[in-house]
Structures are given as structure tokens and as C-alpha cells.
Amino acid sequence: MRKTAVLITVLLAVLLIGAVALGGCTTTDGTDANSLWTMVIFLVLLFAVFWFLIIRPQRKRQHEQQDLLSNLSLGDKVVTIGGIYGQVESLSETSIVLKLESGTTMRVSRRSIAYKQDQMV
Numbered sequence: 001m002r003k004t005a006v007l008i009t010v011l012l013a014v015l016l017i018g019a020v021a022l023g024g025c026t027t028t029d030g031t032d033a034n035s036l037w038t039m040v041i042f043l044v045l046l047f048a049v050f051w052f053l054i055i056r057p058q059r060k061r062q063h064e065q066q067d068l069l070s071n072l073s074l075g076d077k078v079v080t081i082g083g084i085y086g087q088v089e090s091l092s093e094t095s096i097v098l099k100l101e102s103g104t105t106m107r108v109s110r111r112s113i114a115y116k117q118d119q120m121v
Contacts, residue, residue, distance in 0.1 A: 069110055072096065077117040080108055085117070 072078070076088045078098070086098030089105060096113065098106050 068116065069113060072110075072113065072116075078113050079115050079117060080112045081114045082112065084108075 072088055072091060074088055074091065077085070078088060078096075079085055080098075084098070084100070084106070086100050086106065088096055089099045090097040092110075094110055095107050096110055098108060100106060
């Protein structure tokens with residue numbers, strides 16, 4: 001996460017420096033010829049940076065979460081978003097019944113499953 005923040009900061013600084021350098025271009029008669037193109041290029045580069053550093057990783061994480069939820073099976077040991085550890089006892093389309101260590105069962109939303117225990121880092 002820290003590397004990503006540093007990378008975003010560096011790329012934004014490079015983009016701003018590039019925009020300032022290109023924005024200073026003028027023709028011989030003093031009119032600003034490249035201001036529109038400079039702004040368009042800057043906005044496209046800014047969108048590309050956000051796409052590759054923010055939007056794309058988030059979509060990848062959502063896809064991984066959907067795969068996790070669709071591949072759950074009976075007996076899988078999971079952890080909920082709230083930090084509850086349990087073993088899948090039954091599955092339905094929208095909910096899961098977890099068996100906890102004390103032997104009690106708990107019905108939770110399918111979307112509240114964060115990880116399988118063997119996948120935790």
C-alpha cells in the first residue's frame with residue numbers, strides 16, 4: 001500500500017511538471033497555441049494514472065471476492081468481515097450458516113464472508 005501511495009505521488013508530480021512545461025508554449029505572435037491540447041493531454045494522463053492505480057486494482061479485488069463467494073462449499077473454514085471464525089454448515093443463495101467453535105450456529109449474509117482461513121495472509 002505504501003509503494004502505491006509513493007508511486008501515485010511521483011506520477012502526479014511528473015504530470016503536473018509536464019503540464020506546466022507544455023502550458024508555457026506560445027507562438028511568435030504571443031497567442032497560446034497549445035493550451036487546449038495541453039489540458040486534454042493532462043486530463044487523459046491523469047485519468048490513465050487513476051485507472052491503473054485505483055480503479056483496476058479495485059475491480060480485480062471485487063472479482064476475487066465474487067469468485068470466493070461462488071466457490072464456497074460445505075466444511076470450508078471462513079472469517080467474516082466482523083472477524084467471526086466459523087465453518088460453513090449450509091449454503092443458500094443469500095446466506096450461509098456458520099458453525100462456531102462453541103458449537104452454536106449463526107446465519108450470516110453471503111457477502112459478509114471476507115476470507116477462507118487458508119487464504120489469510
